[in-house]
Amino acid sequence: MQVNYQKDINHNYMTIQAEKEIDMDSYPIRMLLGNEIASLVPCRIQAVDGGRVFCYEIGSRETVESCFLKKKLGKEAIRFLMQGMIQAIQDMQAFLLDVNQLVIRPDLLYFDREKNGLQFCYFPGYDHQIQDQIRSFLETILPLIDHGDSGAVSMGYGMYQKTIEKSFQLEQLKEYLYKEDEPAVEQITKEVKVELTEEEPQMQPEEPAEKEKVPWDTLIFSCIWTVVLLGICCLRFLGYLDFLTVPMILGIFIFVMSAVCINAFLWKRQQKKGNGCGKVWAESSALQASIQWPGKNEVDTKQVQKIYHEEQQKQETIFPEETLADSRPLSLDDTQPLPVIKLPANAWLISKEAEKRPDIELTGDLTVIGKAEEVDVQILLPTVSRVHAKVWRDDEQYYIRDLDSRNGTFVNGIQISGKNNCRILPGDEVCFADAGYTFRV
Numbered sequence: 001m002q003v004n005y006q007k008d009i010n011h012n013y014m015t016i017q018a019e020k021e022i023d024m025d026s027y028p029i030r031m032l033l034g035n036e037i038a039s040l041v042p043c044r045i046q047a048v049d050g051g052r053v054f055c056y057e058i059g060s061r062e063t064v065e066s067c068f069l070k071k072k073l074g075k076e077a078i079r080f081l082m083q084g085m086i087q088a089i090q091d092m093q094a095f096l097l098d099v100n101q102l103v104i105r106p107d108l109l110y111f112d113r114e115k116n117g118l119q120f121c122y123f124p125g126y127d128h129q130i131q132d133q134i135r136s137f138l139e140t141i142l143p144l145i146d147h148g149d150s151g152a153v154s155m156g157y158g159m160y161q162k163t164i165e166k167s168f169q170l171e172q173l174k175e176y177l178y179k180e181d182e183p184a185v186e187q188i189t190k191e192v193k194v195e196l197t198e199e200e201p202q203m204q205p206e207e208p209a210e211k212e213k214v215p216w217d218t219l220i221f222s223c224i225w226t227v228v229l230l231g232i233c234c235l236r237f238l239g240y241l242d243f244l245t246v247p248m249i250l251g252i253f254i255f256v257m258s259a260v261c262i263n264a265f266l267w268k269r270q271q272k273k274g275n276g277c278g279k280v281w282a283e284s285s286a287l288q289a290s291i292q293w294p295g296k297n298e299v300d301t302k303q304v305q306k307i308y309h310e311e312q313q314k315q316e317t318i319f320p321e322e323t324l325a326d327s328r329p330l331s332l333d334d335t336q337p338l339p340v341i342k343l344p345a346n347a348w349l350i351s352k353e354a355e356k357r358p359d360i361e362l363t364g365d366l367t368v369i370g371k372a373e374e375v376d377v378q379i380l381l382p383t384v385s386r387v388h389a390k391v392w393r394d395d396e397q398y399y400i401r402d403l404d405s406r407n408g409t410f411v412n413g414i415q416i417s418g419k420n421n422c423r424i425l426p427g428d429e430v431c432f433a434d435a436g437y438t439f440r441v
Contacts (some may be wrong), residue, residue, distance in 0.1 A: 001126070003108070011057055014041075014108070016123055018052040028124045031095050039088035041110055041119045056121050058110055064118070065106035073144050075151035081141070082159060082177055084118030089130065089170060090374045090386070092122070101126045104133040106140055134173075135163040174374075175366060221263060225256040347398055349391075349430060349437035357435060366392040369432060370403075383407045383433035391424075398424050398439070407433035 002017040022029065022045070032043055041056040068077060085104065092099045103109075103121040110119045138160040145156045155177075162172050232249060235241045349360035360369070360377050368375045372386035379388070385405035392399055402409035402418045409416055410431040416422045424430060428439045 001123075006055070012059055014056045014058050014121070016054045016056070016121070018054065018125060020125060022052040022124065026124070028097055028101070028122075031097055032122055032124070035095065037091050037095065037122075038115075039084070039091045039118065039120060040122050043122070054121075054123060061110040061112050061119065063107055064109040064111055067111045069106055069141065069144055071144075072146040073141055073152060073156075074146050074149045075155055078141070078145070078152055078155050079177065081118065082155075082173070085120075085134065085137070086170065086174055086177065087386070088118070088120045090372055094373055097122065098124075098127075099130045100128060102130065102133070104130075104137050106137070130170075131163055131168045135160065138163060170374075174368070222260045225260070229253055229256065347393075347439065347441045350440050352436040352438065360437065362391055362393070362398070365394075366390060368403075370405075379432055379435050381433065381435055384435060385433075388432050398441075400424050400430065405433070409433075 001019075004015045004017075006013040006015055024045070029045070032040075033045065036042070041058060041061070043054055043056050046053045046055055064081065068081065088102060089099050092102060101122060101124055103123050103126055108121050110121075111117075112119055138156065142156055142160060145152050147153055159173055159176055162168060162176060165172075229249075229252065232241065232244065232252070236244055236249065347362040349362065351357045351359050357379065360367075364376070367377055368387060368390045369377045369379060370386050370388040371378060371380060371384045375387060383406075385403070385407070387403050388405040389400060389402050389409045399421045400409065400411065400416065401421050402416050404418045410429075411422050411424060412429050424439050426439060426441050430437045430439055
């Protein structure tokens with residue numbers, strides 16, 4: 001394939017010389033020249049020296065080779081390149097053009113900064129298998145992947161693995177691209193630890209301790225005996241009380257001090273015992289108050305059992321006995337687990353305008369919704385993007401995610417971000433742009 005570049009006053013062209021005679025009335029040529037396809041570089045055909053030259057107006061567009069392949073590629077860069085490629089293939093299929101004639105080469109693939117999108121060259125007669133072209137393109141970018149980005153490595157090598165399979169289909173690439181990356185076990189553990197740390201209740205500041213009461217009786221007792229001892233010593237010094245010897249006085253002093261210490265020890269022990277009893281009493285009172293009914297001063301055990309039996313009968317009416325996970329005898333000290341409620345195999349998005357749009361049945365694990373023919377469910381509205389959103393089932397739950405649509409996806413009136421998954425529950429209102437639905441199971 002002979003590639004040249006031309007430039008005039010107002011335009012820059014990349015030209016490809018046709019190697020064989022071109023039928024200007026053929027369907028591909030008429031579609032290429034008569035339509036403006038967003039994912040294709042604008043093209044015109046000139047007659048030069050008896051042959052035909054395809055002139056692609058590249059303007060200020062940059063090649064992917066010069067714009068992307070000069071640095072390490074992260075996950076988002078790979079996603080952008082592959083999304084642009086899938087979009088171009090879908091456009092080809094929408095116009096019934098042969099996707100094998102799409103040129104997927106980094107030096108002939110262009111990035112339009114104004115539209116923030118990729119544009120490809122469609123060259124009738126090129127005729128290279130699209131699977132081989134995608135595989136060759138991935139082989140070019142794999143050495144440039146940032147191996148420090150685990151998401152980029154997983155996405156790049158995962159899609160390359162799909163292209164080398166004999167049963168390759170574009171839907172496999174699309175599903176793999178839209179599939180949310182599962183975090184590693186270490187990351188999950190880390191996130192759980194962070195959540196637990198955040199959820200731990202903050203320690204309340206300790207209340208100032210209540211001042212201890214002064215043992216006035218002990219102090220008075222000590223003062224009285226101190227005065228008595230001093231008086232005895234004075235009288236003995238003045239010559240009175242000759243019958244009291246020094247050992248007797250010391251014995252009286254030791255006895256008095258022992259009595260004071262014992263009294264102080266008993267008071268301190270009684271004080272601690274009183275605080276403990278008060279705390280236990282307070283907790284017991286709070287617990288009792290939490291389970292009493294208005295107008296009751298004591299817990300009526302028979303009343304509790306009666307009400308519990310009534311509630312249990314109501315739950316057995318709602319949830320049949322065979323669905324209960326545990327059928328042990330009733331006990332006030334035993335809490336039975338709630339029954340496991342499984343969602344039905346299929347779910348529905350019920351249209352709010354049934355006369356204009358039918359309901360959407362979510363039959364598989366993944367449903368891609370948009371306006372393009374290649375999506376799982378089509379909503380033919382001008383405000384809905386070609387690939388608008390996806391809904392999928394995971395572990396008995398349903399989730400929705402916006403796929404960078406122009407007018408957004410809304411759940412209960414709140415626009416959801418294209419970077420986050422949103423769980424939807426029965427009764428939730430879901431809108432794809434202005435197409436409203438109600439989720440039902």
